[in-house]
Amino acid sequence: MIKRSEIQDxxxxxxxxxxxxxxxxxxxxxxxxxxxxxxxxxxICQKGREIPYKRxxxxxxxxxxxxxxxxxxxxxxxxxLRALNTIIVPHRALTAYLGYVGVENKLNLPLFGxxxxxxxxxxANKKNQYYLLEKAxxxxxxxxxNPKDIDRPVIVKxxxxxxxxxxxFFTVSSYSEFKEKTETKIKHDLxxxxxxxxxxxxxxxxxxYFNFNYxxxxxxxxxxFLGIERRLQTNLHDFVSLPAKQQLETDxxxxxxxxxxxxxxxxxxxxxxxxxxxxxxVAAVRREYPPGIIGPFSLQSVITKDLDIVVxxxxxxxxxxxxxxxxxxxxxxxxxxxxxxxxxIAMEIKRAKEEGKLEQIVT
Numbered sequence: 099m100i101k102r103s104e105i106q107d108x109x110x111x112x113x114x115x116x117x118x119x120x121x122x123x124x125x126x127x128x129x130x131x132x133x134x135x136x137x138x139x140x141x142i143c144q145k146g147r148e149i150p151y152k153r154x155x156x157x158x159x160x161x162x163x164x165x166x167x168x169x170x171x172x173x174x175x176x177x178x179l180r181a182l183n184t185i186i187v188p189h190r191a192l193t194a195y196l197g198y199v200g201v202e203n204k205l206n207l208p209l210f211g212x213x214x215x216x217x218x219x220x221x222a223n224k225k226n227q228y229y230l231l232e233k234a235x236x237x238x239x240x241x242x243x244n245p246k247d248i249d250r251p252v253i254v255k256x257x258x259x260x261x262x263x264x265x266x267f268f269t270v271s272s273y274s275e276f277k278e279k280t281e282t283k284i285k286h287d288l289x290x291x292x293x294x295x296x297x298x299x300x301x302x303x304x305x306x307y308f309n310f311n312y313x314x315x316x317x318x319x320x321x322x323f324l325g326i327e328r329r330l331q332t333n334l335h336d337f338v339s340l341p342a343k344q345q346l347e348t349d350x351x352x353x354x355x356x357x358x359x360x361x362x363x364x365x366x367x368x369x370x371x372x373x374x375x376x377x378x379x380v381a382a383v384r385r386e387y388p389p390g391i392i393g394p395f396s397l398q399s400v401i402t403k404d405l406d407i408v409v410x411x412x413x414x415x416x417x418x419x420x421x422x423x424x425x426x427x428x429x430x431x432x433x434x435x436x437x438x439x440x441x442x443i444a445m446e447i448k449r450a451k452e453e454g455k456l457e458q459i460v461t
Contacts, residue, residue, distance in 0.1 A: 099203055100213075106457035108180065109208040115451060116140050116160070117444065118184035118207075120167060121151055122191035124418040124440070129157040131423075131440025135448050140182055142170050167195035171204045185210050185460060187393075187443055189416040208460040210443060215387045215414050221255075221298045225386060227412040234382035236375050236397070237408050239301035245276045248299065254280075256297035259290050267354040269302055288353070303408045305400035308362055311417055312376040313442050314391045315459045317450055321376045323369075324394070324442060325426025327419045330358035359418075361425035364401070371407055375399075379412075392459055393446075394439045416443075 117132035119125040121143035129139040133156065140160040141151050144167045151158045160182065162175060169175060179186070186192070188211045193201055198217050201209075217223050218230060231238045242248055248270065255265045266289050270276045276299075283289045309329065313322040331354045340348070364372065375397060384390030396417035397409045416439055422429075423438030430436045450456045 100206055102461050104206070105208050105460055108206075109185065109456045109460050112183040112185075112208075112456075114138065114183055115447065116179075116182040116184045117447070118142070118179055118182070118186045120170065120186075120189070120192045120195065121147060121161075122167070122195070123189040124416045124420065125189070126150065126154060126157065127418070127420040127423065127438060127440040128187045128189070128416060128443065129440070130420075131438060131442070132444045133157050134437070134441045135444035137444055137447070138182070140179065140184055142167070142175065142179075167191070168197075168200065171196060171200050176206055179207055184208075185447060185456075187211070187416065188213075188216070189418060190413070193415075208456075210393055210447060210460060211415055212387060212389065212392045213461045215383065215391070218387065219412065219414055222296050227414070230379065230382050230386060230412070231409055233386060234375075234378040236378055237406065239303050239408060239410050241301075242299040245299060246273045248273050248276060251302040251304075252299050253302045254297055254299050256289050257293045259287060259293070268352070300410065303400045303402065303410065305402040305408070308364065308399055308401060309417065309419065310372050310376070310397045310399055311394065311419060311422060311439065312380075312396070313394045313439070313446075314376075314380045315393060315446055315450075316389050317453070317455050317458050318446070321373070321380050322432065322442065323373050323376060323428055324439060325422040325428045326362045326364060327359045327421050327425075328362050329356050330360055331355060332357050359421040361421050363427065368401065368405065368407075371405075375407055375409070389458070389461075392461065393443060416440075 116138040118140045119128045121141045125141055132139050138159045139157060141158045142162045143151055145163050145165055148163060151161060162178060164170060185208045188209055193216050202213050218226050228238050242252060251269060251271045253267055253269050255267055258266045268279055270279055280294060284291055307328060308326050310326055311324040313324055334352050334354050380391050394416055396413040398411035400408045426436055450459050
């Protein structure tokens with residue numbers, strides 16, 4: 099287990115800082131924001147997947163090519179990164195490719211984030227995201243532990259067979275429909291029967307979907323509300339734009355694979371509820387996972403016809419939404435200019451360095 103004090107000693111020894119990121123998910127967003135605040139950047143790329151980072155060469159000062167992403171945990175690569183005075187910004191791909199054990203126990207580099215908190219995204223974790231939402235008194239969908247108890251529309255989230263980093267999503271309204279659809283997906287080789295044991299069955303809340311993005315660290319004065327986006331998913335979008343007759347005649351399995359983002363805003367009267375949800379969630383995480391939230395997080399939510407906010411998923415690191423950088427009015431309301439998650443991270447690191455507080459925002 100890596101001690102936080104060891105990481106704090108490393109960051110105290112740094113002179114000029116470099117912002118580092120694994121070359122996937124939201125690396126471009128993180129590095130672009132770092133360059134806006136005049137930081138040096140380094141990206142760790144898996145061989146064969148470096149083309150975007152070479153093509154958008156302005157934002158990557160240094161590039162480390164590895165055979166596999168997991169090679170980032172090697173002593174050689176970590177020594178290179180420490181020599182560059184690197185602070186790593188985590189995103190979903192970091193935990194997916196290095197594993198939670200790798201990130202928590204083997205990544206001996208300052209991490210801008212609470213490395214013990216990332217596992218809370220996993221629903222199998224005892225103190226998971228729904229546990230945190232309950233502690234925060236933020237509404238989430240009703241959960242069904244036993245599929246035989248299904249008495250309303252639900253969404254089933256189960257690990258895919260071939261894409262181990264992704265979950266298959268499908269909706270059912272009864273136990274008989276659950277059995278029928280799971281057998282069909284097993285037959286089509288989309289999921290494994292064993293994976294159903296850890297599947298999440300959640301009430302399907304009817305409403306409009308929004309991802310609310312926030313930012314906070316132990317040195318922040320308050321929780322920043324950064325903006326809103328919505329996810330684009332295939333093969334759901336734009337299958338639903340087909341006429342109903344064609345949809346019924348088309349016998350395909352919908353997978354809801356996230357492939358992009360689109361910007362959004364909300365009516366002004368809802369902002370109080372959105373801001374309050376972020377404040378309450380930050381307070382709950384501080385109690386349950388000290389030192390609490392470090393960096394960006396997202397409450398993926400539904401707004402119902404009664405204008406209630408129901409949070410169905412939580413991202414506890416960079417959510418991956420570069421669209422905010424050019425479309426969010428909410429950062430402009432507070433800071434006088436529009437920017438995204440990557441720059442907000444760089445702003446906080448810059449401030450912490452200037453105030454001698456870097457050890458408070460790394461683990």
